[in-house]
Amino acid sequence: MKSAKLLHNWPADVAAAIILVVGMGFGRFAFTGLYPLMVNEQILTIAGGSWAASANYAGYLAGALAMAKLSVRHAVPAAVASLLATVAALALLGWTDTVWAVVLNRGLAGVFSAVAMVAGSLWLLQYMGRPHSAPLLYAGVGMGIFLSAELIALGAVPGWGSLLIWRALAAVALLLALFACAVLWRSRRDLPLPQAVPKPGAAAATAAAFAGPWLLIAVYGLAGLGYIITATYLPVLISGALGGAAPIHVWAAFGLGAVPSCFLWHRINLRFGVRISLALNLLLQGFGVLLPVLHQSLWAYLGSAILVGGTFMGTVTIAMPAARQLSTHVNFNMLAVMTAAYGIGQIVGPIAANAIFDYSGSFAGSLVFAAVALWVAAVLCRPKLGRV
Missing domain, CATH: 1.20.1250.20 (MFS general substrate transporter like domains)
Structure with missing residues (x-):
């Protein structure tokens, strides 16, 4: 015992x-x-x-x-x-x-x-x-x-x-x-x-907020598309722009920012509910993705690493427990389908980024594309009257 x-x-x-x-x-x-x-x-x-x-x-x-x-x-x-x-x-x-x-x-x-x-x-x-x-x-x-x-x-x-x-x-x-x-x-x-098992009240509230599971799955897929471009190319972007030994430490900052963010976004979720929390998270994440487009400097790249690192696992921390609550409304493994949607987004993101890079010769368009994907996901999360 x-x-x-x-x-x-x-x-x-x-x-x-x-x-x-x-x-x-x-x-x-x-x-x-x-x-x-x-x-x-x-x-x-x-x-x-x-x-x-x-x-x-x-x-x-x-x-x-x-x-x-x-x-x-x-x-x-x-x-x-x-x-x-x-x-x-x-x-x-x-x-x-x-x-x-x-x-x-x-x-x-x-x-x-x-x-x-x-x-x-x-x-x-x-x-x-x-x-x-x-x-x-x-x-x-x-x-x-x-x-x-x-x-x-x-x-x-x-x-x-x-x-x-x-x-x-x-x-x-x-x-x-x-x-x-x-x-x-x-x-x-x-x-x-x-x-x-999820409490019926919590499951019903989450299901009502997202009108069933598929909106949450779509939002999560867009989140995977939006963050992966920064997560894939950030060290390359930094080494190309700044050189030196900075890339690996900025990448470490990306990971370090994700650690306390999980606790922060959990508290925000408890306070404001799933939809508001996800909308705020994705809006801020989109801004972090866009920072290197707005300014090419060490501080902009570091800010991008901290903002995206400080939000992308917050998305997971909010969305996966919500998916667990919705699991009583579906006849499939909701956590696995959420992970698959995220995976699809992570495949589409780099493909789109490469196509945009081949056309423009710059990663700026790819980062704008990623930020827009995150902001579209945030709009899909916007609270409806009487729902959170």
């Missing part, structure tokens, strides 16, 4: 956050920080990196679709599998020096990161019945981005190459994953499967 009580306190919350630290922060976004170094080492070309990024986005979508029927009962083995597979993918990149091997690896890593997002959310929010811990769960993504970026920066000090840095990332990810796996597996042994 003592271990059961512990699992209702900090270990479960921390383990859930680690699922996203490893599965998303390391497995998905560490590539953004190492991409410029891999190009410099001629392991990747710019085109090869684009293929790798596209494979990752496609893998994320495929993983989300594969999880569409995942039951709460199977959340633990799915989460454990995603952790171990992500560590293996990171380690393999430490011995991979061909473009197509990297592309294949990034595609599989995208699958694992989607499984981590869906299974981690199911386990904590439904299996463990801890929806109030959503901010800590989703803060794991930002903490993973920050930690992996600073490890990359630390590895650059003695002049490590990208292969050695990938191995170091895998080693740190393994240590984190072992703790999370121990807590996850103990939850199967010590706790009965909770019968925690």
Whole structure:
């Protein structure tokens, strides 16, 4: 009984956050920080990196679709599998020096990161019945981005190459994953499967606010489209405009900004409701995306990193618990479909950005396009009379 009580306190919350630290922060976004170094080492070309990024986005979508029927009962083995597979993918990149091997690896890593997002959310929010811990769960993504970026920066000090840095990332990810796996597996042994379901009043209120699930899914897809252009190209934009060692630390600021934002946007959501909170979040995020268009300076790029980093996981923190409430109104895994919609947005975003760049020779049009997508999503969230 003592271990059961512990699992209702900090270990479960921390383990859930680690699922996203490893599965998303390391497995998905560490590539953004190492991409410029891999190009410099001629392991990747710019085109090869684009293929790798596209494979990752496609893998994320495929993983989300594969999880569409995942039951709460199977959340633990799915989460454990995603952790171990992500560590293996990171380690393999430490011995991979061909473009197509990297592309294949990034595609599989995208699958694992989607499984981590869906299974981690199911386990904590439904299996463990801890929806109030959503901010800590989703803060794991930002903490993973920050930690992996600073490890990359630390590895650059003695002049490590990208292969050695990938191995170091895998080693740190393994240590984190072992703790999370121990807590996850103990939850199967010590706790009965909770019968925690959304309160009818909360589910009905959220359903009424969004006129059913599909508007929320559409908003979430647009949010994925809007943030991913900054998340994909920010280090490239900075290195192209400013040079020097600034890009990796600005990318770290992107991740660091996401950590407290999950708690902030959770409080705003509790105070103002889902629609108002999402509208404010997406409006501010759009402005952050647009900042580098308004001014090309270190402070503009840093401001963009902090604003977008400080809002994109806030979107998740607001939207995913709302999706959990709406799950009683649908006959599919709402969290998986939300993740899939986000994945579709993340595929469309870079494709549109590349097309605009080919036409204009600048990323300015791509950033304007992304900001408009976020503002359209914000308009869709506008509160109706008597609804929040």
